[in-house]
Amino acid sequence: MAEEQMVTFSLGTEEFGVDIMKVQEIIRIPPITRVPKAKSYVEGVINLRGIVIPIVNLRTRFGMPSAVETDLSRIIVLQIEGKVFGIMVDSVAEVLRLNDDAIEPPPPIALGMDANFIRGVGKIGERLLILLKLDQIIGGDAQHEQTA
């Protein structure tokens, strides 16, 4: 039985999961340099040990109201097809395993968010975990459709 390992995090009351293989590291929020004229969801750029990487504010990206940074706020650094970027989240929760059969396709209207970002919904008992389609988060334009 195939299973996936997920890093889960939260934005407001929602819980999300990303494939652990795509996660390079999780860091506290360093000073962020704003980039003028960049897309609104791009919070800015940070220095990750000498590499300048863009940071996506996931709240803005998903059209959620912005929130104040707290001690729990983190940046999850993701690496997708060799490209590195970070997503800003309210807090990182845990790492868990999810069986394939616990993953359902995204509901047509997924929690008011753009369904393009959602790969599926994972069920862990009563908890619902929104699994993100990461290549859609930055760059915006629809890339090749994944048949997950």
Next chain:
Amino acid sequence: MGIDLDDFLEFYLLDSQEQIERLGAGLLDLERSGENISLINDLFRSAHSLKGASGTMGFTPIVELTHAAEDLLDKLRQGKMSVTNDIIDVLLAVTDKVKLMLGQVEKRMNITVDFFDLKSQMKMLTETGALAETAPAGANSAPVNRVTHNENIINIKEIINNDINQRKTEVKKAVDFKLLTEEQEKVCDALSVGKYVYRIDVRLSQNTMMKAVRAVMVIQRLEQLGDVVKITPTVEELESNEDNEFYILYSTNEAPEDIQSDVLEVSDIDEAMVSYFVSEEAETMKISDLEDTAVENLTPTENGTAQVKVEDAAAEKMIVPMNASRAGDVSTTDGQKEGSNQVHTIRVDTARMDNLINLVGEMVITRTRLVKIGQDLQAVNPSEPLVANLNESNMYLGRLMSDLQESVMRLRMVPIGTVFSRYPRLVRDFCRKTGKKIDLVIKGEETELDKTVIELIGDPLTHIIRNSVDHGIETPEERLAIGKPEAGTITLNAYHEGNHIAIIVSDDGGGLNLEKIYEKALAKGLISKKEELSEKDIANLVFLPGFSTADQVTDISGRGVGMDVVKKTITSLGGMIDIRTEKGQGTSMVIMLPLTLAIIQALLVGVGEETYAVPLSSVLETLLVKRNEFKAVGGIPMVQLRGNTLPLISLKDKFDLTEHEQLNEEVYIVVVGLGDKSIGIIVDELLGQQEVVIKSLGEFLNGIPGIAGATILGDGKVTLILDIASLIQDILISR
């Protein structure tokens, strides 16, 4: 399957491309210098090794083409034909075709380039050439010039040659000395100071006890008169294996027969054969063809030894195959250069190198932080000795870092000759087409530049040179009519000037027709009659985008075609281009480029809470201006600066920085300029100047107007670098 075929292919491609470049350049030289026998010989060798390598890899079309070319060159080499324009044309066409083929190989495609025409052309040339020469031409009688020493080497006495080669193959076992870099160097050094390098084959008597001891004794003897470079098998191996033979690589001034007798004095040695050492590459390149030259055409002193060699060879005691290295100085250095180049350079994936540069940049930044910590500590606790210690170490680290940084940056530096080398062909082809006569003079090709810059500067230079050839240089008749030499000269020169490199393309042609340019610009509405323009201003009009449509410019002697693109490329590299022209005397394009793109001097400025870096190369000056001196013209604020109006740009507006604006009475203005355009950038603070390492913003954030990249300052925070060109363009277009 230990080795990936792809690796071989990469090597094959790199080498073949090098070989074909060499062939192309050599052909042009040959055209210029006529019957230069040593050059023809080089060309033959290039074609030959290209053929060999392609054969090994199984690329038959390349083999067939190069084989035909080789035949043709062989005819030239033997003096059975003389160099004609036709031959050069055909052979250049071969290099083009092979380049295309290699291109297909590189893309892992099948070779589909058609080459049969070319092949039959070459065949015809080869055959008709042979027919023209009735004498069966033993190279002895071939009408080859043998005036200079180095030309001697290609005189081939085939009979003797073959004879010697035969004996060589009979007697000599292939021994792979597997030279290490330093050993190779030793060989090169020895040859370069005029020593001989011998290979000595020593056979021990059957059942010799303590073979290693004998070997050591031989070595000891030899060491008295020269240097033993290598012994194979090693003394240790000799002791433990069954072999009765060992081989020594030896450099000395002594004659072979002396060495031989010396070695034979050691007991238990049956036989010692002394021959000139030829590296494997040299042999495959058929340098062996040259050996007999030594027999016939050596200077008196060498002649003596040469005679000895042949006699000895005949006596079969000592084999003297040719020694290309010895026979002629020119071929010595050539052959050795090839060998040594292979060992002295390595090819490195650029990604790895960039990573190294990146890491060094990172260390520079980290050191800046350490320095800051040191300073802060000192402020808090000035009497603490540890702090002084730290600061001292920081200083030392600083020196190390700048050395390291410089060394690493040098890795990226490539001589500009790699770009320049493509122009002789360009000019030559053009001359053949138009009947113009042009000498291309190239200077400073060893000047080094950042690889990225080199890659990008090629096309603009091509453009400029093509313009010079096309519009600049007059026809031979025109030139003679006005008392100029028939052949025009285009000079390509590169040299360092401070932190920049200057590349100058100048011609002695007709110069720009400034009146016509002025009129065209007026007609196109690019300038107005009211504007007072100096000659220089007018010349610079050719860089305006509107000036670049072909039809109106080619009929004047101008260089309008695409010059705006040229200028754009150069400014995007942080460089500048300038025109100097004088009617009837010629035109020079002066290009100034920064040495490297990776590190720049920047002026840090504060705007609200943000810090930006302005490349210092475009900063002209800074001003402190009272706000009430601003004047709005067409919605854009301006100030008067020495009689000119300077348009201003507010980064706060431009970048939508919403921070509360403190309306200071006075503001700083950074005047930046590119070419003849300048604007002022309004900033809150000037924070000083600093060397910064340029980092890419990555593909997600590329192409943001006004931002050229990012850098990381001492505090670890990312700072954006302004793109002056786009800021200027922006404001001047919106005007």
